[in-house]
Amino acid sequence: xxxxxxxxxxxxxxxxxxxxxxxxxxxxxxxxxxxxxxxxxxxxxxxxxxxxxxxxxxxxxxxxxxxxxxxxxxxxxxxxxxxxxxxxxxxxxxxxxxxxxxxxxxxxxxxxxxxxxxxxxxxxxxxxxx
Ligand code: SF4
Numbered sequence: 001x002x003x004x005x006x007x008x009x010x011x012x013x014x015x016x017x018x019x020x021x022x023x024x025x026x027x028x029x030x031x032x033x034x035x036x037x038x039x040x041x042x043x044x045x046x047x048x049x050x051x052x053x054x055x056x057x058x059x060x061x062x063x064x065x066x067x068x069x070x071x072x073x074x075x076x077x078x079x080x081x082x083x084x085x086x087x088x089x090x091x092x093x094x095x096x097x098x099x100x101x102x103x104x105x106x107x108x109x110x111x112x113x114x115x116x117x118x119x120x121x122x123x124x125x126x127x128x129x130x
Pocket of ligand 1: 017018019071072075076
């Protein structure tokens with residue numbers, strides 16, 4: 001694996017499916033939490049889906065792509081792949097033991113669980129890159 005400097009949070013781009021379900025919104029809020037905590041920076045998946053040239057170029061310039069999908073339909077992963085990108089770190093919220101439903105009620109602990117998992121994975125990768 002190519003070693004990369006990941007010193008700056010802005011170099012870690014976080015994409016979330018932000019889908020219309022509990023797990024989609026947990027994915028969205030996880031991306032927001034990682035951004036607020038300085039782990040990475042949430043980026044616009046819709047811009048990638050729309051092939052917006054500036055966003056495609058910014059994503060190419062990023063050093064690490066993190067993708068969060070709510071469920072195995074894997075919309076974020078597919079959108080990224082369609083634009084020629086592959087996530088370096090990837091998680092599906094349902095793989096974290098959180099069941100999908102179409103309501104929007106979820107405990108804060110669900111967001112913390114996914115965010116903690118990704119923070120650990122990103123930190124490990126930062127360690128590899130150091
Ligand atoms: S991955 Fe699942 S939750 Fe996310 S947008 Fe697609 S279908 Fe909805």
